[in-house]
Amino acid sequence: MAQAQFKILVVDDEPDLEHLVRQRMRRDVRAGRYLFAFAHNGIEALEILNEDPDIDMVLTDINMPQMDGLTLLEQIPKVDPNIRSVIVSAYGDMKNIRTAMNRGAFDFVTKPIDFQDLRITIDRTLHHMALWRDALASRDKLVALQNELHVASEMQQSILPTQFPDLPGCQVFGNMAPARAVGGDFFDIVNLEKGRIGLAIADVSDKGVPAALFMMSSRTLLKGTAIGDPNPGRVLTEVNDLLEQDNEAAMFVTMFYAVFDPATGKLVYANGGHNPPIIVRPDGSSTVPPQTDGIALGIMPDVDFTQNEITLSPGDILVLYTDGVTEAMNSRGEEFEMDRLRAVFAAAQWDDARRANQAVFDAVHAFAGETPQFDDITCLTLLYRGREP
Amino acid sequence: MEIKTERQNGTLIAKVEGRVDSANAREFENALSSAISDDDTYVIADFEGLSYISSSGLRVILLIAKTLRSRNAKFALCSLSGPIGEVFKISGFDKIISIYGSQAEALAG
Structure with a gap:
């Protein structure tokens, strides 16, 4: 800590102190430990402090013309609250010493000045300053980190659709409840040719800014690829290859992607290592559609993602979700699991995608109670009404 | 989360216990990487306590x-465990990482 150069402003109306300091502390100055500046009253001292932001410490006399040391003590924090002050007082002048201490002085020395004592006092003050600066730097780092997480969270929010297509014969609604730390869930709805829509739900490994950037890439690549190709298997194959390149951090995203045609009820889907969706029938029963081949995207190249096709009947509901739903925990450490998700749809008949989707969140929150949420909770619901007769 | 390691004939066995979530994933990464030495030719992560x-x-x-x-x-x-095996199965990780039912089977494999 002695290596860091500290700048000390000495304030006294009598020239003796300046002379003594220059002489007695010359070795310390030469060694580069301290730098000194001098002022002859409080007003001059404030001017210097305002001009020179490098001053760490003020050593001031009490009795001076124009502005005395006690008044100066009150003014210093207005210039810079991180400056520490030490006062020079007459021996035994407890009244002024107490006033100075109450006004925020860090320490005091008495006249005639014992330079050995002054050096110790200065070092003690500067040591305190160094610790204080470290603490401030740590705090700034923490603030920066929080800002970074805030940026990541805003990125995540900004890519979620806020408008939901109102298509003839079908309704879609999705929502994400972020965990306290930034998570990596997202969903997307892509308008495709011939009135079809692409539905995606995804969960990026890890959190923070790198994960958020990976999320942005995943979403952009998906959207771009989806628009050019109506085959979900080929879309995931291509997105996987693009994500896998230059993926040193070994990040990955699990993604379920489906193309739905409201005119026919045809649903073609492929799965990149994501939780499979459920399909709820009008009687409240639910099934998991047959699995397709695939793994989480971004892990290895040249994976062949297969696709499968099913046909939804009028009244069917397709529910896409992330593990934040099924792995939500309650106070007993139990997980929400698929059965409870199925129960939401078995318990009532839903004729509105938004309300059905909200019911999932309500059920998860009721189940978890006060238990903190560790992961993002995301659910995307498609309600198929069928063509109007 | 806790990691206990032992070596058997040049194989490192790392027993992972507790929970690994986003809050301690970095800690998990550091603990596991530093437990593995460059001489280890086979590393088994035992998830029995996970x-x-x-x-x-x-x-x-x-x-x-x-x-x-x-x-x-x-x-x-x-x-x-069942639910953790399920996570590896759904994500497709079971296709790229060898998974064994027991430590003995992993050692034999």
């Missing part, structure tokens, strides 16, 4: 698998 692993944790497993593969060392997981 109660939960999030996607951040899976990423750490993937990183370790990639690192070990790059220097031709073997890597396997064993003794996964």
